Amino acid sequence: MWYQHIREETQTYLKTFVYPYTGFLTKPLIRPKFIAVVEASLIGITSGLAAVTLKEGVGWLGSWRIAASLKFPPWLLLPIFGLIGGFLTGVLVERLAPETGGSGVPQVKAALAGMTVPLNFQIAIVKMLTTILTVGSGLTLGRQGPTVQIGASLAAWISRWLPTSPSYSRQLIACGAAAGLAAGFNAPIAGVLFVVEDLMHDVSGITLGPAIIASFVGAVTSQMLGGKSLYLENSSDYLDTSITGFLDPKEIPFYIVLGILAGLLGTVFSRGIIATSIFNQRKLKLKLPWRIAITGLISGLIIASLPESFHNYTGLREILGSNEANLKLSFIAFTAHFVLTIFAAGSGAPGGLFAPSLIIGSALGQIIGILQSNLVGIEQPTIFALAGMGAFFCAVSRAPITAVVVIFEQTQDFRLVLPLMIVSIVALLVAEKIDKKSLSDLVLDLKGLQLNKETSANDYLSNIRADQVMHTPVETLDFNLTLDEVKQKFSSSTHRGFPVLDSQGLLVGIVTQTDLVYTRKRQVPGNHLLKEFMTLHPMTVKTRDNLSEVLNLLHRYKISRLPVMEGRHLVGIITDTDIIKIESEQLIGETNSRTNPPEPSYVVYQTRAPQIGNGRLLVPLSNPRTAPALLRLAAVIARQRNYELECLQIVIVPRQNSPAETVVDTTESRRLLAMAERIATDLQIPIHTQVRVGHDIADAILETVKERHISLILMGWKGDIAPGRIFGSIVDTLMQQAICEVVVVKWGGEKFREREKFSGVANEKFNPYSDYVYSFLGWRQWLVPLRDIPTQAAAVKLLPALVSLSVKPEILLCQVCTQSVVNPNIQEMQQAARMLKHRLHTEVMATTVCSKSVSEAVVDLANAHHSDVVVIGASKEGFLRHMINGNIPEAIARGCDCTVILVRAANN
Known part of the structure; x- marks a missing residue:
């Protein structure tokens, strides 16, 4: 094809005129950390803009609905709004993006656990439109949960601009989720904590730096464009500033009661949503548009029968967050939102559960606060309302730290910290006593996505490192070989490619069968050197890169092998066949010996020198009389190949003793290694030493070869x-x-054996180094x-x-x-x-x-x-x-x- 011809001509030009002179251009000009900061900032900005757009859209449609309800009978207008809005929402979800149903948090949680859940730009747009229709039409759902899925979807979309490894893409999705929640609540710290605490359950699975940057930028963007707060409008104004004490001991029992009720009712709330979802899917069997439409119709009828303050959720939140709410209003708000949210969430309508949980918790806290005020006389229903928010949020999400931080970041009042901590912990203990799983986990179970928290941090391939699978040492070619010699090497080998080293032993290229085909097409003479037609600056991976990242590079760049580096050392090579073998073992359920090794030897002493060589030469030492000769041989080999020395002394213990738990005397071993260090220093060769305790000498040497990436063993x-x-x-x-x-x-040799026979420790005149090395002269x-x-x-x-x-x-x-x-x-x-x-x-x-x-x-x-x-x-x-x-x-x-x-x- 014509484009193949252009590609071949371009590659020819680059190999001939560009790569040999501008190899430095292939090196990254931008540091990875800088790229991570830019990507995190971009994710934060887009998530913040999306959150502001969602807020303005919901506010516009909700204001229009409230304004219309003042001109027309609410019992007629509100149900019609709910019916039409719910039907349109269901049509969009069903036809454009079924994954946007529900709050979106379980979908993000599954994606971060390595499951195949779509996250892209289309899902972000559909989620935004359908959430505007759902919340703006009067369904008692929130917009903060959807911002998590919107932010994660935008982050996944941005990650595809510059393809990266699966693990790094997962990092960006986590950043997007954090930025989405931070932008929704104007709570950057809570955004990061929620991702760690609820979505991933593991702080090691996320790089906190980019997540913090994304959350901060998202919160700042939403605050600059959407106002000081996207949820609690001036909530601190309703707190009684005349109270100087942080916590009265008389209030503690009531906070405990609030926590117990929040844990019980939060579990009922979660189970009610699941039960409603099962009923709608298996018993009612209506299509999604009609399911949401009927739910909107019923919600409109119920809300129309309630006091006028319930028509506007923002006004209701302000009343519940102040001292104006009475016991009757709080009880009606709690019951109505509790029931209506269960029906709305069970219908599959797009919308979050964070805001409803906060309203329900606020009403529950207001009830307990009013009762406490009547019994004890301390009038702080507002603090109880805010504490109830955190308690009910915690019972539903099972994220106590996030619950405390999200309320504190909204109010910025330290008086809330202790009450929030008390009620959140009590609510969590009660909820987990009844049901171990959070609402997100229950939703995933309902969808057939079993989430194992022990393995959710990574998939199977992500748990295996490259150095556990790679072939080592690698068969390499010198870059001064001619084309004819390279062809001869290929003809006598089963390999389809070889790394190419320069005179210093550094990796400078790779040659494959494709390169040989190129030389044949271009009729390259046989005396041309390898460095003139090899592929320069090959892509490499590090020893600790996981197989998921390696597989991503192999597929993305359509290559079959990758050199494995430790620093600047070429220590192995890994191919697509190696990964296919690992995947096949996983599919047939074979036990991988890499994850269940026998009891290894144990390092009890070691020294390290600078890593300046291109490989390592291992010298197991046992005999002090022959050690100098071995080290002399090792030194000349190391100098020729630019290797470092690795001297090993092994102490054997009985089979019934564990090497890691056995006390041994290393005096003689360390004395022998000290002699090796002196000899290596005289010969100016970098040397590493170690003493291992093990059951078998050969096994200990093989373990050292694998762990230290040894290139050559020299032993007597x-x-x-x-x-x-x-x-x-x-x-x-x-x-x-x-x-x-x-x-x-x-x-061999008579002189050598005589010296070995008659020389001993008692002979003070014996110099093992000079005496044994003397035999080399012969x-x-x-x-x-x-x-x-x-x-x-x-x-x-x-x-x-x-x-x-x-x-x-x-x-x-x-x-x-x-x-x-x-x-x-x-x-x-x-x-x-x-x-x-x-x-x-x-x-x-x-x-x-x-x-x-x-x-x-x-x-x-x-x-x-x-x-x-x-x-x-x-x-x-x-x-x-x-x-x-x-x-x-x-x-x-x-x-x-x-x-x-x-x-x-x-x-x-």
């Missing part, structure tokens, strides 16, 4: 062989299970048997570091041909010899030997050439074949008097 071997083993249980286990590169050294003759492609063999890659220890080394590459090999590839051997000679500036020869036994041929060749060191390459599969067909590495190590180094490549 005494030469002891157990029955049925190749090198013994520890080395065999690491050879088969370690995901990183493994290097095993069996020290390493001149090197024998390297090869089986795979010589230039890609692990032993060949390690040679430059190893031979740097010896003076004037001479290297012999050999290939042992058995009967299965008819035509040995001499050219590849000679090519490897030339490459090493050019790189090491030393003598390198290549030869081929035919023999029935590989081990006998290598031993004979080592003895004939007086080899000082034999370096053997191995693979996991080859190592297993040795166990079946014959112990080749052990036979070579036993037959050769010299040092034998076994190099096993990483398991990818």
